Amino acid sequence: METNLVNKIKNITGESGLLLGKDVSERKAGIWIDKPIAARAIVRPKDTKEVSEILALCNKNKLSVVPHGGLTGLSQAAITKSNEIVVSTERMIKIEDIDPVGRTLSSQSGAKLQAIQEAAESEGMYFPLDLGARGSCTIGGNASTNAGGNKVIRYGMTRDLVLGLEAVLADGTIISSMNSMIKNNTGYDLKQLFIGSEGTLGIITRVVLRLQEKPLSQCTALLAADSFDKVKKILKHLDSGLAGNLTAFEVMWNEFYILVTTPPALSNPPIPQNYPFYILVEYSGFNQVVDTQHFNGLLEAALKKDIILDAVIAQNEKDRRRLWGIRDDVEQQFQYGPIKIFDISLPINSMEAYIKEVRANLKKHWKEFHCTVFGHLADCNLHIITAVGSGEKKAIKLMEECVYEPLRAIKGSVSAEHGIGLEKKSYLTVSKTEEEIKLMKKLKKSLDPNNILNPGKIFD
Amino acid sequence: METNLVNKIKNITGESGLLLGKDVSERKAGIWIDKPIAARAIVRPKDTKEVSEILALCNKNKLSVVPHGGLTGLSQAAITKSNEIVVSTERMIKIEDIDPVGRTLSSQSGAKLQAIQEAAESEGMYFPLDLGARGSCTIGGNASTNAGGNKVIRYGMTRDLVLGLEAVLADGTIISSMNSMIKNNTGYDLKQLFIGSEGTLGIITRVVLRLQEKPLSQCTALLAADSFDKVKKILKHLDSGLAGNLTAFEVMWNEFYILVTTPPALSNPPIPQNYPFYILVEYSGFNQVVDTQHFNGLLEAALKKDIILDAVIAQNEKDRRRLWGIRDDVEQQFQYGPIKIFDISLPINSMEAYIKEVRANLKKHWKEFHCTVFGHLADCNLHIITAVGSGEKKAIKLMEECVYEPLRAIKGSVSAEHGIGLEKKSYLTVSKTEEEIKLMKKLKKSLDPNNILNPGKIFD
Numbered sequence: 001m002e003t004n005l006v007n008k009i010k011n012i013t014g015e016s017g018l019l020l021g022k023d024v025s026e027r028k029a030g031i032w033i034d035k036p037i038a039a040r041a042i043v044r045p046k047d048t049k050e051v052s053e054i055l056a057l058c059n060k061n062k063l064s065v066v067p068h069g070g071l072t073g074l075s076q077a078a079i080t081k082s083n084e085i086v087v088s089t090e091r092m093i094k095i096e097d098i099d100p101v102g103r104t105l106s107s108q109s110g111a112k113l114q115a116i117q118e119a120a121e122s123e124g125m126y127f128p129l130d131l132g133a134r135g136s137c138t139i140g141g142n143a144s145t146n147a148g149g150n151k152v153i154r155y156g157m158t159r160d161l162v163l164g165l166e167a168v169l170a171d172g173t174i175i176s177s178m179n180s181m182i183k184n185n186t187g188y189d190l191k192q193l194f195i196g197s198e199g200t201l202g203i204i205t206r207v208v209l210r211l212q213e214k215p216l217s218q219c220t221a222l223l224a225a226d227s228f229d230k231v232k233k234i235l236k237h238l239d240s241g242l243a244g245n246l247t248a249f250e251v252m253w254n255e256f257y258i259l260v261t262t263p264p265a266l267s268n269p270p271i272p273q274n275y276p277f278y279i280l281v282e283y284s285g286f287n288q289v290v291d292t293q294h295f296n297g298l299l300e301a302a303l304k305k306d307i308i309l310d311a312v313i314a315q316n317e318k319d320r321r322r323l324w325g326i327r328d329d330v331e332q333q334f335q336y337g338p339i340k341i342f343d344i345s346l347p348i349n350s351m352e353a354y355i356k357e358v359r360a361n362l363k364k365h366w367k368e369f370h371c372t373v374f375g376h377l378a379d380c381n382l383h384i385i386t387a388v389g390s391g392e393k394k395a396i397k398l399m400e401e402c403v404y405e406p407l408r409a410i411k412g413s414v415s416a417e418h419g420i421g422l423e424k425k426s427y428l429t430v431s432k433t434e435e436e437i438k439l440m441k442k443l444k445k446s447l448d449p450n451n452i453l454n455p456g457k458i459f460d
Numbered sequence: 461m462e463t464n465l466v467n468k469i470k471n472i473t474g475e476s477g478l479l480l481g482k483d484v485s486e487r488k489a490g491i492w493i494d495k496p497i498a499a500r501a502i503v504r505p506k507d508t509k510e511v512s513e514i515l516a517l518c519n520k521n522k523l524s525v526v527p528h529g530g531l532t533g534l535s536q537a538a539i540t541k542s543n544e545i546v547v548s549t550e551r552m553i554k555i556e557d558i559d560p561v562g563r564t565l566s567s568q569s570g571a572k573l574q575a576i577q578e579a580a581e582s583e584g585m586y587f588p589l590d591l592g593a594r595g596s597c598t599i600g601g602n603a604s605t606n607a608g609g610n611k612v613i614r615y616g617m618t619r620d621l622v623l624g625l626e627a628v629l630a631d632g633t634i635i636s637s638m639n640s641m642i643k644n645n646t647g648y649d650l651k652q653l654f655i656g657s658e659g660t661l662g663i664i665t666r667v668v669l670r671l672q673e674k675p676l677s678q679c680t681a682l683l684a685a686d687s688f689d690k691v692k693k694i695l696k697h698l699d700s701g702l703a704g705n706l707t708a709f710e711v712m713w714n715e716f717y718i719l720v721t722t723p724p725a726l727s728n729p730p731i732p733q734n735y736p737f738y739i740l741v742e743y744s745g746f747n748q749v750v751d752t753q754h755f756n757g758l759l760e761a762a763l764k765k766d767i768i769l770d771a772v773i774a775q776n777e778k779d780r781r782r783l784w785g786i787r788d789d790v791e792q793q794f795q796y797g798p799i800k801i802f803d804i805s806l807p808i809n810s811m812e813a814y815i816k817e818v819r820a821n822l823k824k825h826w827k828e829f830h831c832t833v834f835g836h837l838a839d840c841n842l843h844i845i846t847a848v849g850s851g852e853k854k855a856i857k858l859m860e861e862c863v864y865e866p867l868r869a870i871k872g873s874v875s876a877e878h879g880i881g882l883e884k885k886s887y888l889t890v891s892k893t894e895e896e897i898k899l900m901k902k903l904k905k906s907l908d909p910n911n912i913l914n915p916g917k918i919f920d
Contacts, residue, residue, distance in 0.1 A: 102808050124700070146649075148643050173898075173899075175896060179873070180840075181806065181841070183877050184805055184891070186873050187657075187919070188656070188899075193652075212704040213699050217703075236561070239673050240584070241746065243674065244586070245705065245746065284703065286702050290750050294746065347559070380642055411639075413645075415645045416643035416644060416645060420646060420647055431646040432646055433636055435636070439907075440648045442907070
């Protein structure tokens with residue numbers, strides 16, 4: 001990098017705030033990517049003011065900037081080119097304040113999700129966002145991608161958990177919307193611009209999160225159903241019986257369940273492997289004895305009516321972890337060789353026919369293939385993993401077409417919770433109209449006229 | 461209006477879609493306003509396509525357009541000038557679809573809130589948004605103003621209940637984001653632009669709402685506390701004891717309680733009038749017997765510890781309505797003569813000192829005044845009603861300064877749930893920074909370059 005620019009950045013961040021050369025290329029481009037970071041530099045600001053000064057400098061010099069959090073994203077939204085500058089939030093990790101009365105937590109954006117969960121816990125509170133990457137992902141990354149997870153049906157996406165936010169625009173302007181109130185209707189809700197926009201409209205520097213009171217009981221069960229129609233009935237039966245308080249409703253299609261309950265998988269099958277559908281359900285309430293009674297009563301009623309065909313109920317925390325272990329053993333998919341992981345959403349009523357169509361599409365191209373399906377059904381979110389014996393570009397593109405194209409007609413989404421990044425931008429038109437994409441581009445142009453912020457991500 | 465324009469509009473909407481002259485001025489400008497509508501015309505489109513054609517026409521001719529829903533707003537966001545054109549959604553009332561499996565309802569924006577609640581109910585579902593104006597307000601108006609209400613602590617604001625939305629931009633472009641999934645991360649969440657922006661960025665034509673399963677039990681009580689510190693402790697005690705499932709937490713300051721429990725008010729005092737604070741709490745669960753036991757147990761524990769000093773528990777629906785009747789008898793305020801109603805929010809920890817400061821401010825200007833306080837405390841939202849014996853502009857401005865100015869230092873909001881409209885736009889800087897307002901204006905300019913959509917509302 002030019003000496004002049006190096007000096008200017010060092011003037012802003014200090015010596016240790018700038019990484020060059022080997023210090024850059026020694027880092028992996030992402031937790032799931034086996035390539036080094038290619039970038040002119042990694043800049044590591046300590047606070048919002050430094051982020052502002054760096055962006056003003058880059059904007060003046062028309063230098064592309066890619067924000068980096070924990071690099072755990074699954075949509076290539078943090079991939080860099082060799083001429084781009086990384087702004088990493090790794091030194092912005094301060095949890096600034098916890099208010100147990102207002103039930104809020106404010107933090108710099110580089111704080112890890114797990115650190116935030118633990119900070120909330122230390123004040124007797126609960127931050128319900130949770131993902132497998134909790135130890136590595138940052139709250140800024142969670143907000144930028146509007147992360148989801150397993151408890152969205154009860155607590156919502158990251159968007160629903162962020163009360164306030166501070167972000168820096170491309171020109172260095174600081175938009176400080178650090179609201180801490182549940183109700184605040186004073187003009188446009190600007191934080192929404194930065195949540196889920198994958199760093200293309202601003203760099204998130206601080207957040208105010210809404211905390212919840214802790215769940216005091218857990219009721220968990222694994223259920224089996226013999227048709228998708230029954231799966232829908234079970235959802236209705238349990239969530240209406242719990243008056244809309246069901247906390248998780250994770251469905252596994254037969255092929256997925258067999259895979260994760262057969263050696264070398266971590267689990268044995270607690271229910272025989274011959275049912276078409278398996279459902280992991282959970283309710284978090286406030287009285288273990290009473291809640292268990294009510295929850296079990298609902299399950300018994302469904303068993304009697306043959307809506308549920310088999311059930312295993314967790315008797316303790318160890319059981320509970322064992323049941324979740326089945327659902328979470330996604331790594332077994334690698335047995336199939338090169339795989340492609342999809343993250344889609346679609347109306348529940350369309351799911352059965354849609355999965356049939358995807359399988360039929362795959363069959364047109366490959367005699368043998370795997371198509372395992374599981375996901376957060378109550379949120380309309382399914383994960384599909386396909387394997388066709390090849391990881392080549394052409395094969396991946398064909399798999400993508402098999403999975404994405406049928407979503408068009410049923411108004412499904414090519415990304416439920418992972419985002420678009422580079423990975424899905426050529427399929428954006430499946431889920432967004434021409435007018436929507438035009439409006440997105442108008443917003444981008446208006447807020448970042450030089451196109452320096454994470455350029456080429458989501459759309460060109 | 462010019463014959464040419466009249467004909468063009470009639471070509472779009474048909475004869476009955478255009479009201480002129482007396483048909484306009486016979487209508488009241490708002491449910492709380494005793495003046496007729498002053499406008500060139502009221503246009504009544506039947507669907508999104510007609511709204512689109514009307515806006516394209518108005519944009520081409522640079523005619524200002526004010527969207528009208530149920531006219532129940534409290535911030536003068538639907539006030540018109542005599543040269544403006546009203547676009548009313550009164551003929552766009554179709555509830556298009558209810559999906560009890562996907563738990564969604566889609567509707568045109570002119571449908572009344574109550575009609576939507578009832579439609580959900582008819583399918584055994586529940587739409588939790590609820591306001592006093594339910595019979596008159598429209599769902600499009602609720603979305604445009606991001607309406608709140610009494611159950612926000614559990615179910616969120618309108619923003620949290622809208623999954624998808626269709627809106628027409630100033631130039632007639634239809635942005636159809638009729639998403640029906642809880643998870644959908646495909647680029648910018650464009651619906652957020654139109655929610656809460658009071659018709660300044662687009663006219664909402666259709667919505668997809670998230671429905672909930674119905675509550676199966678209700679536990680309601682009126683409590684008394686002798687200090688604000690205890691009020692905070694009661695909130696913590698109940699919400700943590702219910703693991704974050706408290707449904708309502710409405711606080712009344714002493715002066716308010718005395719007013720609404722003394723003739724000619726509708727209610728007698730179920731608890732003596734000498735306590736500094738009264739709290740109406742509610743929990744909605746799934747088993748009346750068990751929930752009552754748990755809820756009463758929590759109250760008893762708090763009574764034993766002297767956190768709560770007195771309590772009346774509703775034994776049935778009639779009792780419950782009676783307790784809510786006390787909270788809802790806001791009309792008694794008119795006994796005080798001309799009043800000014802405020803809708804503010806602020807951190808719970810700042811409330812006690814803030815209310816003292818407001819009273820001290822009022823005392824500087826008036827020897828005698830009323831300042832009654834009540835509201836949705838758990839959402840940080842208080843309503844303050846002031847009366848100083850005069851309804852003149854100068855007095856109103858002084859009262860506004862007394863109430864709004866102290867919010868600056870504590871990052872409070874001049875509008876928790878009613879919006880800004882014309883009423884509060886001169887106080888927008890109390891709650892928004894210069895940079896935020898500049899960004900709002902940039903968005904407005906980008907989406908509505910001719911400034912035809914509800915011009916002058918929120919900001920100039």
